[in-house]
Amino acid sequence: MDTSTISSTTGAPSPAPTATDGPSAAPTTPGDTSTISSTTGAPSPAPNSTEVTSTTAPPTTPPQTTTSAGFPAGESSADPLPIFLPAPPVICENGGTYDGIKCICTASFYGPACEYSTNAIDTNLPYPGTLVADTELVVTVTNFNYTEALKDAQSETYRSFERHFEMEIRKIYGAIRGYEGVKIIGLKPGSIVVDHKVFFTVTGTGNVTGRFEGLMDGLVGRLRETVASQGACQHNRSILCLNVLPNPIVKNMTEAPSLDEICWQRAPRDYRDFYFAVTTGDTIHCVTNCTPNAPTTMDCHHGQCRVTRAGPQCFCDDEALYWYTGSRCSGRVSKLATGLGLVATVLLITCIVLTVLLFRDHQRKYVLSPPQTSSVGTWYEDDGLTWHANDGFIYRNMGADGATG
Incomplete structure (x- = not known):
């Protein structure tokens, strides 16, 4: 008789089995005294208990089969899979050999691919x-x-x-x-x-x-x-x-x-x-135009002189950060500073244009607005018929006379 206790996956005790759920109880193995704990870590009952606390057998996962193409059964071979392409082979020039990491050059050459002569x-x-x-x-x-x-x-x-x-x-x-x-x-x-x-x-x-x-x-x-x-x-x-x-x-x-x-x-x-x-x-000594302190040493300014198959050439430093003028890296312009200057220039031009547009819009509104009427401007019509100046002269408003009949 099996004296093992099977705990539920929640760790809580299950009710006693009934007649209707008895057939669904997990099968027992004679002589088995092991205890299977729940996944939540709840303690299991004592081994001598015969209470069955779960009415459902633990789910079992059938072994997964694969197709002849290597994909799991039931899955489409069209599912995206990571593709690992081999790295392109490194070609070492001038007798150099690749050791799996870098080119090992002969005594007369150097460079990533042994492309430069000493x-x-x-x-x-x-x-x-x-x-x-x-x-x-x-x-x-x-x-x-x-x-x-x-x-x-x-x-x-x-x-x-x-x-x-x-x-x-x-x-x-x-x-x-x-x-x-x-x-x-x-x-x-x-x-x-x-x-x-x-x-x-x-x-x-x-x-x-x-x-x-x-x-x-x-x-x-x-x-x-x-x-x-x-x-x-x-x-x-x-x-x-x-x-x-x-x-x-x-x-x-x-x-x-x-x-x-x-x-x-x-x-x-x-x-x-x-x-x-x-x-x-x-x-x-046998030298080239790239040899330092030679009579014809090439000045590369902000670069390095290297002897290629086309002859001595200047290779400018940090070309990702700078633009250079000329073939000898003589003039160097920062790409970052140029970009910031360009942004500042665009912002300045934008501000000037907006200012001009706002000023013109204000002027247009001022011209199109109707003139303001003032009571002071009608004194000669609404005032009386006669106005006496301080010096004694009398001015008569003929328009006012006609208006009053």
Whole structure:
């Protein structure tokens, strides 16, 4: 026999069951001595009581089923549901990598997307004591075919071949001490005939002519070693498959007229034209117009100078709060002050207009109002027939005589 007591949801005792409501009583389980308290916290009767205080079984909620589309049964799939779209991927430029939070830039770049080049590059080359030398060579690349697009140095085809040539030729020339880089002078048909300059930095003193000859011999020797070891490579696009003349030297090595070539070779691609060499102290530095305290430093006034692919540019501070005049952030106008001034001007003009309208309305009412009659103005009609002046003269009102007959 069940000795548990079921309390009502209100905590108040229920009347004893009758014959009519007995069947609706909650079923009991033999041996169950637990007590179920009400939701209001009222104390339950003692466990040995057999009184049933609720005539209705606690409502039970059937298990909710879902449809194949994932919506609860009985609900429409048209009900609005939150949609979580993935965040757009962050594209890091210039070799930067995204770590899930920000772009990790290489040493030559910075910015939210690594879009800005550094303002200066340290060469660590001594000055005086460093000079730039260049020589001109010609080689034939046999695993690429010349196309019309290679006539345009700004085309993507040309730029792609230029990047590939510079990267692969460095593996050949880079073993020679002082190597800085190459610059393509021209491309011709015949597979692809590449006329290019090779640049070196030469430091120290001594027999410069003899050192130049040694550099040229080293270049030719490296080219011949490459041709001898490459084998059948005409179909391998990952390397430069070369054909070299017995004497590929077109122009002997000479001293370059400027140190700027060092900066052109060491600056990041697409930013090369914005760097130039300056000699500060005893070192050669590559700087831009954004480098502080340089001879041609760009004054951005209320902004920051940054080197972009389009060149050095001024980026103004707090553009959400200020308007700027000119391309160098020279004139700054507060948007808040301008807005408040505009509101004050509108209010002043409104007050002036209302004042003028009120004044004109007052004038119109004054003109249209009828003249006021005064008893003083009719003294000559209503007064007697004769008026005696103080000096003894007598004035007679002829109109008054006619009026009285």
